[in-house]
Ligand SMILES: Nc1ncnc2c1ncn2[C@@H]1O[C@H](COP(=O)(O)OP(=O)(O)OP(=O)(O)O)[C@@H](O)[C@H]1O
C-alpha cells in the first residue's frame with residue numbers, strides 16, 4: 001500500500017508521516033530531505049547557487065555521480081534543515097533532472113517495500129498518482145511560522161513567515177511538478193490540531 005502526504009511547507013508532513021509510519025509499521029520516505037541532500041552536495045562542492053542558470057551542466061554532472069545514502073542523510077537532518085539549504089533547495093527542485101534523480105531513488109526504495117508512506121509536494125500528483133491513500137496538508141501561515149520559530153528557537157516570526165510564504169509561492173508556481181492538491185487527496189488542516197490528533201485522523205481515514 002502506498003500512502004502519500006503532500007502539502008505546503010511546515011504544515012507537519014514529515015512529523016506526521018514519521019509517527020504514522022511507526023504506528024502502522026510502514027516504511028517512510030521524506031522526499032524533501034532528498035532535495036535538501038542534493039542541495040547540500042552542490043554547496044559542498046562549492047558551486048555558487050546564486051544565479052546558477054549557467055551552472056546547470058556542472059550541477060548535472062555532479063548529480064549524475066551522486067548516490068543517496070539514506071542512513072547518512074537521516075543521521076544529519078539538522079545539517080539539511082538550515083535556512084540556506086531551505087532557500088536553495090526550493091530553487092534546485094525546479095530542475096527536472098534533479099526531480100528525476102529524486103524520483104528514480106524513490107521508485108527504487110518503493111520497489112523494496114510493500115507498505116510505504118511518502119511525503120513531499122508532488123507525490124500524490126506526479127510520483128504516485130495511483131497511490132492508495134492521498135493526503136494534502138494545509139495550515140494557517142501564522143501558526144506555521146510560530147511552529148518553525150519554535151523549532152529553530154528563534155524570535156524572528158515575521159522573517160520566518162516571509163521565508164515560508166516565498167517557498168510556498170515558488171513550489172506552487174514552478175513549471176515542473178508544481179505543488180497542488182491531487183483531486184482525490186483528503187484535505188487536512190493541521191492549524192488547530194495537535195500532532196497526536198493529526199496522526200489519529202489519518203489513521204481513521206485508513207480504516
Ligand atoms: N499539529 C501540530 N501541532 C504543533 N506543532 C506541529 C504540528 N505539526 C507539526 N508541528 C511542528 O511544526 C514544525 C514543522 O513540522 P514539519 O517539519 O513536520 O512540517 P513539514 O510540512 O514536513 O515541513 P517542510 O515541508 O517545510 O519540511 C515541527 O517543529 C513540528 O514539530
Ligand SMILES: Nc1ccn([C@@H]2O[C@H](COP(=O)(O)O)[C@@H](O)[C@H]2O)c(=O)n1
Nearest residue numbers: 031032033035089090093120121122167
Ligand atoms: N516532493 C518534493 C519535496 C520537496 N520539494 C522541494 O524541496 C524543498 C525542501 O523540502 P522540505 O519538505 O524538506 O521542506 C521544498 O521547499 C520544495 O521546494 C519538492 O519540490 N518536491
